[in-house]
Amino acid sequence: MMSVASKKESPRKKDLEGGKKAGSSKESLVVQTLRGMRDILPDEQPYWERVRRLLSSACQEFAFHRIDTPIAEYAHLFTRSIGTGTDIIDKEIYLFETRGGDRAALRPELTASLARAYIEHGMQVLPKPIKLFSTGPVYRYDRPQEGRYREHWQANFDIFGEEDSILDAQIFQIASRILSQLGLKDIEFQVNSIGTPEGRKEYRKILVRYLESQKHKLCQNCKDRLVKNPLRVLDCKEDKCFQVTVNAPKSAEYLDPESKAHFKSLLEYLDELAIPYVVNPRLVRGLDYYTKTVFEIYSVGTLGEGKKASLGGGGRYDGLIKSLGGENTPAIGFGLGMDRLVLEMIRLGGKPYRELRPKVFLAQLGDLAKRKSLRVFSELQKNDVLVAESFGRGNLKSQLRSANKANAEVTLIIGQKEALDGTVILKDMVTGAQETVRQDKLVCALKKILKSNAQSHHPVKS
RNA sequence: GCGGGUAUCGUCUAUCGGUUAAGACAUCGGUUUGUGGUACCGAGAAGCUGGGUUCGAUUCCCAGUACUCGCCCCA
Numbered sequence: 001m002m003s004v005a006s007k008k009e010s011p012r013k014k015d016l017e018g019g020k021k022a023g024s025s026k027e028s029l030v031v032q033t034l035r036g037m038r039d040i041l042p043d044e045q046p047y048w049e050r051v052r053r054l055l056s057s058a059c060q061e062f063a064f065h066r067i068d069t070p071i072a073e074y075a076h077l078f079t080r081s082i083g084t085g086t087d088i089i090d091k092e093i094y095l096f097e098t099r100g101g102d103r104a105a106l107r108p109e110l111t112a113s114l115a116r117a118y119i120e121h122g123m124q125v126l127p128k129p130i131k132l133f134s135t136g137p138v139y140r141y142d143r144p145q146e147g148r149y150r151e152h153w154q155a156n157f158d159i160f161g162e163e164d165s166i167l168d169a170q171i172f173q174i175a176s177r178i179l180s181q182l183g184l185k186d187i188e189f190q191v192n193s194i195g196t197p198e199g200r201k202e203y204r205k206i207l208v209r210y211l212e213s214q215k216h217k218l219c220q221n222c223k224d225r226l227v228k229n230p231l232r233v234l235d236c237k238e239d240k241c242f243q244v245t246v247n248a249p250k251s252a253e254y255l256d257p258e259s260k261a262h263f264k265s266l267l268e269y270l271d272e273l274a275i276p277y278v279v280n281p282r283l284v285r286g287l288d289y290y291t292k293t294v295f296e297i298y299s300v301g302t303l304g305e306g307k308k309a310s311l312g313g314g315g316r317y318d319g320l321i322k323s324l325g326g327e328n329t330p331a332i333g334f335g336l337g338m339d340r341l342v343l344e345m346i347r348l349g350g351k352p353y354r355e356l357r358p359k360v361f362l363a364q365l366g367d368l369a370k371r372k373s374l375r376v377f378s379e380l381q382k383n384d385v386l387v388a389e390s391f392g393r394g395n396l397k398s399q400l401r402s403a404n405k406a407n408a409e410v411t412l413i414i415g416q417k418e419a420l421d422g423t424v425i426l427k428d429m430v431t432g433a434q435e436t437v438r439q440d441k442l443v444c445a446l447k448k449i450l451k452s453n454a455q456s457h458h459p460v461k462s
Numbered sequence: 463g464c465g466g467g468u469a470u471c472g473u474c475u476a477u478c479g480g481u482u483a484a485g486a487c488a489u490c491g492g493u494u495u496g497u498g499g500u501a502c503c504g505a506g507a508a509g510c511u512g513g514g515u516u517c518g519a520u521u522c523c524c525a526g527u528a529c530u531c532g533c534c535c536c537a
Contacts, residue, residue, distance in 0.1 A: 148537075
C-alpha cells in the first residue's frame with residue numbers, strides 16, 4: 001500500500017503535473033480546431049484584407065452585385081447540381097440531418113447556391129446579364145495539406161442570362177485583373193470546351209468505346225470512373241492512364257458546331273485581351289453542371305520545377321438553372337481560392353494591406369487622471385485623431401514603453417496635477433520635448449505637431 | 463481515402479532512460495516613489511494523447527491525433 005503510494009509519488013512533480021495535465025489535456029482536446037480547419041490570425045489578416053479589397057473593387061469595376069447565401073443548404077441542391085459520381089459529392093461533402101429531420105449539407109462550393117438564389121428570388125425578371133459576386137467559406141472533407149483546407153474561402157463571380165462567348169472572355173478578364181493586381185505575374189489559364197450535354201453524350205459513347213478497348217491498361221480508379229464518370233479518366237495523372245488517354249478521342253473534335261464556334265470566338269477574345277492561355281483538351285473538371293467552356297487558373301513557378309499552384313477555375317453552366325427548376329438561363333462563372341491567393345501572394349512577397357496606426361498615445365497617472373483620460377480619449381476620436389492607450393497600466397514608465405512599441409509620435413500625459421488643472425502634457429517622442437496645453441486646446445495643438453512632423457522629420461521610424 | 467516525415471515554454475531551438483528539462487526571442491514586472499527607446503535584474507511559461515517495455519520514460523516501441531510532404535482530388 002505504502003509502496004504503491006510512494007511509487008506513484010516518486011516522480012512527485014510528474015504526478016502533480018500529470019494530474020494537472022489530465023485536466024488540461026482534456027481541455028487540449030477541446031482547445032483545438034477541427035481537422036483541416038484553421039484560425040486566420042491577426043498576423044495574416046492584412047494579406048486577406050488586401051485580397052478582400054481587390055475582390056470588392058473588381059466587383060465594382062465589372063458591375064457585379066454582391067450576394068451572400070447560407071453556408072448550409074438542402075443536400076439535394078448539391079447532389080442535383082454537382083452530380084453524384086463526382087468526388088465532391090461522393091466523398092467530400094459534409095452531410096448532416098437537422099433536428100427537424102432535413103438532410104442538409106455544408107456548401108462545397110458557391111455556384112449551386114447562387115443558382116438556387118437566382119431562381120428562388122425570381123432574378124430572371126432583372127435586366128440581363130445578371131452579375132453576382134459572392135465570397136465565403138466552403139467545406140470539403142478532404143485530406144488537409146498546405147493550401148488545402150476543409151474549410152476554405154472562395155470568391156465567385158457569376159454571370160447569368162447571357163450565352164455570348166464575350167461574357168466568357170469577360171470572366172477571364174476579371175480573373176486576370178484580380179490576379180495581376182495582386183502581383184501574381186506568372187498566371188496560366190488552361191481552357192477547354194466540353195460542349196453541350198447532348199453532344200457530350202455522343203462523345204461519351206465514343207470515349208467509353210475507346211477506353212473499354214484499353215481497359216486493362218487503366219488504373220483501378222479509372223476502371224471505376226469508366227462506369228461512373230468516364231470523362232474524368234482524361235484527367236487522370238497516372239502514367240499508364242495517360243498513355244491511354246493521350247490517344248483518346250478529344251472532346252473538342254466532337255463538339256457540336258455551335259459549341260465549336262463558341263469556343264473559337266472565346267479564344268479570339270482571349271487573344272484580343274492578350275490573356276495567355278493553354279488549350280488543354282484533357283481538362284474536364286469535377287462538377288457535372290459544366291457546359292462548353294471550362295477553365296482552370298494556375299500560378300506558375302513558385303513551387304518547385306514544373307509545379308503549378310492551382311488558384312481557381314470555372315466554366316459555363318448553361319443547363320444548371322433549368323435543371324434546378326428555373327427558366328432556361330445560360331450562365332458562366334468562376335471561383336478563386338482565397339486561401340491560395342493569400343498563400344501565393346505571401347510566397348511572391350506581395351504587400352499586405354496596412355491599417356492606419358495611431359500616432360498618438362494617451363498615458364494617465366492616478367485615479368482622477370484615469371477617469372479624465374476616458375473623456376480625452378473620446379474627445380480625440382470625435383476629432384478624428386487615432387489614439388492608442390494602455391489604460392490598464394498604472395505607472396508612467398510602462399505606458400511610455402508601450403507608446404514606444406506602438407511607434408507613437410506624440411504621447412499625451414495626464415497626471416493628478418494636469419487632471420486638476422484641466423491640462424495635458426504633450427510629449428514629442430522623437431525629440432523628447434514636452435509642453436503643457438489646456439485640454440480645450442489639445443486637439444489643435446496635437447494636429448499642429450503631427451502636421452509638422454509629417455512635413456519635416458517624417459520618416460520617424462523605419 | 464493511400465504512402466513518407468515530424469511532434470519539448472506563445473515562437474525558435476537545446477538536453478536527457480533517473481535532471482531544479484536549458485537558452486534565445488516575445489510577454490509581464492522591477493532597477494527609490496510622475497517620463498520611453500539602450501542596459502541590468504526578476505517572474506510566468508513546455509515534453510500532443512493513450513497504451514507497452516523498464517525499478518524508473520519526455521527520451522525506446524505501438525496506436526491515436528495534429529502538422530507536413532507526395533498521391534487522389536480540387537480552390
